[in-house]
Amino acid sequence: MKEQSEQTPSITLEDVARLAGVSGMTVSRVLQDHVNVSEQTRAKVQAAVAALGYVPNRLAGALTTAKxxxxxxxxxxxxxxxxxxxxxxxxxxxxxxxxxxxxxxxxxxxxxxxxxxxxxxxxxxxxxxxxxxxxxxxxxxxxxxxxxxxxxxxxxxxxxxxxxxxxSNTQAGRDTGQFLADTGRRRVGYVGGDLCRDLRAAKRRKGFEQALAENGLELEASFTAQQASSFLLGRAGLAQLLERHPDLDAVYFSNDDMAVGGLMHCMGAGVEVPGRLALAGFNGLEIGEAVPQRLTTIRSPxxxxxxxxxxxxxxxxxxxxxxxxxxxxxxxxxxxxx
The missing domain is CATH 3.40.50.2300 (Response regulator)
Structure with missing residues (x-):
């Protein structure tokens, strides 16, 4: 008695051609959507494909064309x-x-x-x-x-x-640093995720610190975590940063997720924004517009x-x-x- 696990032979392009009553080349032309095929022939081939459940081997075609x-x-x-x-x-x-x-x-x-x-x-x-x-x-x-x-x-x-x-992520960071300096912020902190992985965020931070230095300032404190950015990480990060440095007057976040989390911390802890603390993010996400105070940020295209x-x-x-x-x-x- 034969075991039921024997595989059914694969349906081939030749099987489709035989059922449709056309050549294999005609089947190939229909499958590649060539224009030089009559609608009647196209319909016969498509019906045969559907009846047999034929799936074209795109990779095999790619091997002959290298594309x-x-x-x-x-x-x-x-x-x-x-x-x-x-x-x-x-x-x-x-x-x-x-x-x-x-x-x-x-x-x-x-x-x-x-x-x-x-x-x-x-x-x-x-x-x-x-x-x-x-x-x-x-x-x-x-x-x-x-x-x-x-x-x-x-x-x-x-x-x-x-x-x-x-x-330029570096220039985006520079523009944010210059903006905070121009608005009179002098004790500036940073909250971000894993900068060893998010290399574009690391470039923004570098540009940010360059702009601060050009204005006679430096990053007073920072919080970074070896994990992906999130609302919760932004909220927890700002809470820890302010606990250690309560005199900060501005914080730059690696992205809007983190910044919105920071804003939620401020709302819950009674930290006045922007009077007591200015917050800035990056990415221009919709969540930054939906929060009670629209986030200062940079929108990328x-x-x-x-x-x-x-x-x-x-x-x-x-x-x-x-x-x-x-x-x-x-x-x-x-x-x-x-």
């Missing part, structure tokens, strides 16, 4: 709105052109990013979108030999592998960055030459917390 309709997109996080907005901008553009984004999440871990790159290379994506300009040496080596467009996003402080679309990254890849694939470096800048928002 796929896939674009690799690697981001550090999906836990807040920042990178989902980048993805939305990129994906809408790619889908309209017949490409599909394949997404990897590195959790701000460059070693994990390297492993994702190595795994995705096997699928031969036609392009790559990655967050940031910093990668491991092996990741850099792999990306430099992929022979497909690479766009690094959300930063312009450094040399790109191929193309970059973003803004996340959707547009994703859109342009995809457009750059599509332009390169079409044989055009998009800009190698594009700095979109950002919007400084003066809210009610400074």
């Amino acid at each position: 796929t309709r896939l674009i690799a997109v690697i981001v550090p996080s999906l836990s807040n709105i920042v990178f989902p907005e980048v993805l939305r901008g990129a994906n809408e553009c790619l889908e309209a052109a017949g490409y599909q984004a394949v997404i990897g999440v590195s959790d701000y871990d460059l070693e994990k990013e390297e492993r994702i790159i190595a795994a995705m290379r096997a699928w031969r994506p036609s392009g790559w979108i990655l967050a940031g300009l910093e990668h491991t040496p092996r990741a850099l080596q792999m990306l430099r030999v992929v022979r497909s467009p690479v766009v690094e996003v959300m930063d312009s402080d450094g040399e790109p592998i191929d193309m970059a679309v973003g803004f 996340r959707y547009r960055i994703g859109q342009l990254a995809a457009e750059h890849i599509l332009a390169r694939l079409a044989g055009n030459a998009p800009p190698l470096r594009l700095d979109l800048g950002y919007e400084f928002i003066t809210g009610q917390t400074t």
Whole structure:
């Protein structure tokens, strides 16, 4: 007696052609959406595909052309709105052109990013979108030999592998530091997450301290934690910072999540904002507008960055030459917390 675990043979393109009464080449043309196929023939092939449950082997086709309709997109996080907005901008553009984004999440871990790159290379994506300009040496080596467009996003402080679309995180930090100095703040603190992982936040802090130094000031105190940023971490971080340094008159946060958490602490602890303490964040998230006092922050053009990254890849694939470096800048928002 035969065991029931024997596998059913895979449905092939030839099976579809046989059922539809056409050649294998005609089936291939229908599946690739060629225009030189009659509607009657197209309907017969599609009916055969549906009847047999045939799934085209896209990877096999890619091996013959060294290309796929896939674009690799690697981001550090999906836990807040920042990178989902980048993805939305990129994906809408790619889908309209017949490409599909394949997404990897590195959790701000460059070693994990390297492993994702190595795994995705096997699928031969036609392009790559990655967050940031910093990668491991092996990741850099792999990306430099992929022979497909690479766009690094959300930063312009450094040399790109191929193309970059973003803004200067260092200058964003400088602008916030200069703003707080111009408004008369003199005892300034900082609250942030893991700066060893979030390298763009580290650049903003560096720019912030540079601006303070140019105004004869220095960072009086800081709180950083070896964990991802969050509302709760921002709230706890500011509470600890003020407990140790109650005379601070301004605090810069690594992002809006942390800053809104800090604002919640102030509301609960009776710390007057901005009279007693000024608060500033980064990213321009909607939550910063929804809180009782609108947050002072910098809004980054996340959707547009994703859109342009995809457009750059599509332009390169079409044989055009998009800009190698594009700095979109950002919007400084003066809210009610400074």
